[in-house]
Amino acid sequence: MAAAACNPVAPSGPVPFKDVDDGSVPEHTPKEEFGDLVAALPSRQQSILELRLYQGFWLPEHWVPGTIVFQRRFTPRPDDVILASYPKCGTTWLKALAFATAARTAYPPGGARHPLRRLNPHDCVPFIDEIFASGEEAKLEALPSPRLMNTHLPYALLPAPVTATATGCRVAYVCRDPKDMVVSLWHFLRRAKPDLLFADTFESVCDGTVVVGPVWDHVLSYWRASVAAPDRALFLRYEDMLRDPGGNVRRLAEFMGRPFSAAEEAAGDVAAVVELCSFDEMKGLEVNRPGSGTAGRYRPMPRDAFFRKGVAGDWANHMTPEMAARLDGIFREKLQGTGLIFS
Numbered sequence: 045m046a047a048a049a050c051n052p053v054a055p056s057g058p059v060p061f062k063d064v065d066d067g068s069v070p071e072h073t074p075k076e077e078f079g080d081l082v083a084a085l086p087s088r089q090q091s092i093l094e095l096r097l098y099q100g101f102w103l104p105e106h107w108v109p110g111t112i113v114f115q116r117r118f119t120p121r122p123d124d125v126i127l128a129s130y131p132k133c134g135t136t137w138l139k140a141l142a143f144a145t146a147a148r149t150a151y152p153p154g155g156a157r158h159p160l161r162r163l164n165p166h167d168c169v170p171f172i173d174e175i176f177a178s179g180e181e182a183k184l185e186a187l188p189s190p191r192l193m194n195t196h197l198p199y200a201l202l203p204a205p206v207t208a209t210a211t212g213c214r215v216a217y218v219c220r221d222p223k224d225m226v227v228s229l230w231h232f233l234r235r236a237k238p239d240l241l242f243a244d245t246f247e248s249v250c251d252g253t254v255v256v257g258p259v260w261d262h263v264l265s266y267w268r269a270s271v272a273a274p275d276r277a278l279f280l281r282y283e284d285m286l287r288d289p290g291g292n293v294r295r296l297a298e299f300m301g302r303p304f305s306a307a308e309e310a311a312g313d314v315a316a317v318v319e320l321c322s323f324d325e326m327k328g329l330e331v332n333r334p335g336s337g338t339a340g341r342y343r344p345m346p347r348d349a350f351f352r353k354g355v356a357g358d359w360a361n362h363m364t365p366e367m368a369a370r371l372d373g374i375f376r377e378k379l380q381g382t383g384l385i386f387s
């Protein structure tokens with residue numbers, strides 16, 4: 045008590061997860077605990093993944109036990125920020141931007157020793173679903189506030205205390221033109237299965253049986269949450285972020301309760317965050333180059349796989365106009381009347 049009074053400066057987050065992860069792994073994982081429940085779910089093989097239909101979404105089988113535990117045992121803190129996304133829609137970028145923004149007092153974004161210059165964004169911001177799947181949630185508990193974490197789960201599958209007004213926390217979601225998402229997903233999956241046909245990935249997105257699909261339900265779940273409570277759910281678009289990165293960093297900062305002050309604006313801190321997290325900067329870092337190692341626990345992927353082209357409109361190099369029109373048509377129909385429009 046006396047020590048706390050003498051030293052009122054508590055450790056403040058977010059801190060790079062990898063710096064505080066002691067590498068310990070528990071003896072028992074949720075996989076053993078929920079094996080029977082998972083085995084009873086409808087299944088489907090999709091590219092490199094065995095999918096299970098869980099609460100209306102096709103989750104990779106190895107995600108389900110962790111999702112159940114996350115839903116049952118996660119206790120949000122009021123100042124937590126959860127970064128959410130459908131895969132390949134800008135997760136890595138959002139993690140970098142949010143971390144650089146939220147941690148800018150401890151780690152000035154222009155500094156040569158910034159954690160994002162030595163760590164991949166996925167090693168700075170923990171992927172909650174993976175942490176729960178491996179039974180390591182005590183590590184999340186040990187993180188200083190405010191915590192920054194991410195998930196690929198749809199809003200509807202988030203734990204009730206996260207989405208409840210009285211107990212919840214903020215959630216920032218990034219979405220992307222589904223056509224570019226499909227292309228990005230295919231390239232990513234091909235790193236594990238080089239002979240994967242583009243048509244297979246495309247069809248799985250069209251019929252909804254894709255990882256964490258249907259994609260339209262995923263996007264809509266966050267869209268509706270952001271419309272209902274914009275101070276609790278932020279809805280970002282990858283294309284907007286490319287067009288106006290500074291404006292979107294400011295939105296993110298305000299949403300996280302850490303708006304840039306006039307002094308920070310004058311000092312160029314927004315531009316410094318944008319520059320630190322820019323595609324060229326991140327892709328060029330030693331830690332993200334080919335052969336530099338992997339990120340992720342579910343299925344570790346080479347770190348360079350998270351930085352491919354980083355542009356909008358690459359779909360035109362992979363899809364016929366007919367395919368593009370078909371995918372646009374599916375999304376137009378599914379999103380009709382919701383106020384959300386892709387093209």
Ligand code: A3P
Nearest residue numbers: 132133134135136137228322323351352353354
């Ligand atoms: P492409 O494959 O179209 O290049 P996720 O992080 O959700 O896995 O999404 C990956 C996509 O985001 C990839 O798209 C990747 O190149 C792009 N990306 C990664 N870092 C980025 C950054 N700093 N700026 C812009 N795009 C980025």
